[in-house]
Amino acid sequence: MVSHKVLEFGDNGYKFPAQARAPRSVRKRRVYKKKISGDDTMCAIDLLATVAGSLLLENESSVIAGEDKCVVVQNTVKMEVLAVENPVKSVPVSEDNPCEGSPSPCGFSSVITNPNHLLVGDKVENEVEGFTNLGGSDSCEVRNFSKGLSAGGNGDVKPDVVVSIGSNSSTEVGACGNDGPNGSRDDVNLFSRDDDDENFSGYIRPRMTRPVPRIGDRRIRKILASRHWKGGSRNSADAKPWYCSKRSYYLHHHQRSYPIKKRKYFDNISDSNSDDYRMQAKTRKGNRIISSMKSRNASFVSRDHHVRLRIKSFRVPELFIEIPETATVGSLKRTVMEAVTTILGDGLRVGLMVQGKKVRDDSKTLLQSGISEENTHLDSLGFSLEPSLETTTQPLLSSYLSEHACDDLTLCRDNVLDSNNDSAPSPEDSFGKLCTTDDSRALVPIASTAVLACQAPNRKFKRIEQQQAAHRRIRRPFSVTEVEALVQAVEKLGTGRWRDIKVRAFEDADHRTYVDLKDKWKTLVHTARISPQQRRGEPVPQELLDRVLKAHAYWSQHLMHQLQTEPPLSLGEALI
DNA sequence: GTTAGGG
DNA sequence: CCCTAAC
Numbered sequence: 001m002v003s004h005k006v007l008e009f010g011d012n013g014y015k016f017p018a019q020a021r022a023p024r025s026v027r028k029r030r031v032y033k034k035k036i037s038g039d040d041t042m043c044a045i046d047l048l049a050t051v052a053g054s055l056l057l058e059n060e061s062s063v064i065a066g067e068d069k070c071v072v073v074q075n076t077v078k079m080e081v082l083a084v085e086n087p088v089k090s091v092p093v094s095e096d097n098p099c100e101g102s103p104s105p106c107g108f109s110s111v112i113t114n115p116n117h118l119l120v121g122d123k124v125e126n127e128v129e130g131f132t133n134l135g136g137s138d139s140c141e142v143r144n145f146s147k148g149l150s151a152g153g154n155g156d157v158k159p160d161v162v163v164s165i166g167s168n169s170s171t172e173v174g175a176c177g178n179d180g181p182n183g184s185r186d187d188v189n190l191f192s193r194d195d196d197d198e199n200f201s202g203y204i205r206p207r208m209t210r211p212v213p214r215i216g217d218r219r220i221r222k223i224l225a226s227r228h229w230k231g232g233s234r235n236s237a238d239a240k241p242w243y244c245s246k247r248s249y250y251l252h253h254h255q256r257s258y259p260i261k262k263r264k265y266f267d268n269i270s271d272s273n274s275d276d277y278r279m280q281a282k283t284r285k286g287n288r289i290i291s292s293m294k295s296r297n298a299s300f301v302s303r304d305h306h307v308r309l310r311i312k313s314f315r316v317p318e319l320f321i322e323i324p325e326t327a328t329v330g331s332l333k334r335t336v337m338e339a340v341t342t343i344l345g346d347g348l349r350v351g352l353m354v355q356g357k358k359v360r361d362d363s364k365t366l367l368q369s370g371i372s373e374e375n376t377h378l379d380s381l382g383f384s385l386e387p388s389l390e391t392t393t394q395p396l397l398s399s400y401l402s403e404h405a406c407d408d409l410t411l412c413r414d415n416v417l418d419s420n421n422d423s424a425p426s427p428e429d430s431f432g433k434l435c436t437t438d439d440s441r442a443l444v445p446i447a448s449t450a451v452l453a454c455q456a457p458n459r460k461f462k463r464i465e466q467q468q469a470a471h472r473r474i475r476r477p478f479s480v481t482e483v484e485a486l487v488q489a490v491e492k493l494g495t496g497r498w499r500d501i502k503v504r505a506f507e508d509a510d511h512r513t514y515v516d517l518k519d520k521w522k523t524l525v526h527t528a529r530i531s532p533q534q535r536r537g538e539p540v541p542q543e544l545l546d547r548v549l550k551a552h553a554y555w556s557q558h559l560m561h562q563l564q565t566e567p568p569l570s571l572g573e574a575l576i
Numbered sequence: 577g578t579t580a581g582g583g
Numbered sequence: 584c585c586c587t588a589a590c
Binding site: 471472473474475476515516519 | 584585
């Protein structure tokens with residue numbers, strides 16, 4: 001049996017296996033034509049060749065599995081990066097912090113004890129490993145995992161959320177630590193409410209790991225796509241390709257694609273009161289990119305009718321990263337960066353709540369909104385991170401900064417915020433500036449009680465609607481290693497056999513579908529053709545790109561060869 | 577279910 | 584990466 005080693009590298013490049021098959025489409029075409037022409041003999045030979053080819057390939061695969069270096073995505077290591085370290089020192093845990101004294105049910109490490117909730121019906125062996133308590137005593141995370149959408153019998157499907165509870169929490173956390181119906185401690189329902197049948201709120205972890213049940217996922221996406229997105233851009237005069245810009249993409253795929261009716265509905269519910277706020281939170285929970293952010297140690301100060309706010313940081317509670325153990329440290333760093341930017345970069349805006357009311361009008365002054373130097377009764381000032389481009393949905397989790405009267409305003413003479421009288425800084429402004437404020441000028445937090453309030457939904461939504469925001473998979477750029485594997489596989493198998501390529505070189509990379517591979521090859525060919533200056537992203541070694549072009553040329557020619565050796569059309573065919 | 581190609 | 588027509 002001829003092994004894959006027929007792939008030889010010589011001075012003039014490589015030779016391709018002589019038995020390489022034509023792309024499926026070509027093969028099919030040929031068969032069809034043969035049938036039409038009635039050439040049974042040729043058809044049989046063709047069939048025989050195909051079968052022989054298949055056998056050959058099967059054998060090859062078994063050989064390759066052991067020795068071929070192109071099998072790169074194996075022994076996947078998954079790790080949880082719990083948090084981007086918060087530069088701010090933890091504030092003391094108050095007595096009413098339900099997390100205190102019960103580290104097991106509420107502590108960081110306890111919340112992901114049962115990955116089955118995440119991956120029902122999927123492999124879970126490696127799902128959660130190396131999960132350690134990094135959060136310290138000021139963190140309490142609770143997670144409800146989705147049990148999937150496809151199974152109709154799953155009556156207790158829960159959203160895929162993580163809720164972070166800040167220090168000095170004073171929210172309703174009574175149920176913290178109770179055992180879920182399945183005895184899994186992660187099923188803690190932190191904000192259990194009687195009127196909350198959804199037990200929801202919080203953070204959707206970015207799906208950087210093996211996706212939750214793929215079939216259901218894709219099916220649902222397909223359904224949704226056909227139901228809501230059809231024709232979304234076809235007739236839009238200003239529609240641009242999705243890749244033109246992130247914003248246009250989101251406008252294109254998210255905002256516009258909501259039916260008018262639904263859009264109005266969401267707009268309505270997001271206008272008025274705090275109850276609405278809760279529901280907004282719920283509508284967003286299918287999203288995989290938005291995270292709950294915890295703001296802590298915020299100060300509220302004022303001077304000369306200036307209101308000064310300081311949020312030292314928002315916290316990224318959790319990232320989930322999957323990376324081959326053979327990956328380099330550099331690629332790990334890049335992966336983490338990617339995860340962070342995915343969470344933060346996909347369009348966030350800051351929401352503001354004052355005394356339980358959401359302030360939506362950006363043109364309002366702080367004074368008009370009830371934020372003023374004189375207002376010493378500000379019992380709650382809340383900031384939240386929300387999707388900035390998707391106005392139909394709202395934040396998953398709001399971080400309240402319960403601000404009580406600042407009785408030591410004189411401490412706050414520093415110019416933390418350079419606001420001026422005639423422009424009331426919008427929450428967005430505040431956010432940006434606050435984030436870049438030098439910690440060395442930190443103000444003394446004044447009665448700042450960071451409370452992460454999990455807003456329970458007050459209405460029912462259909463599960464499928466929750467998933468609408470989660471339709472798109474996370475972007476996962478190909479690593480050089482993956483490109484290498486892809487190139488090698490294509491060199492051997494040719495273009496047009498993406499399924500085989502997938503099985504051969506990306507078997508264990510569940511997040512790479514054969515369509516992904518096909519698409520990547522497409523972009524690789526494009527990348528190889530453009531000048532290096534025009535290329536973006538992690539640079540692909542020129543050697544690989546050369547191989548891409550060479551392989552592409554070869555297989556194009558090969559394809560042409562296949563087509564050209566087609567027997568001439570029979571008279572019958574020509575007439576048809 | 578796969579492949580090819582446009583978006 | 585998504586979507587869909589054509590196989």
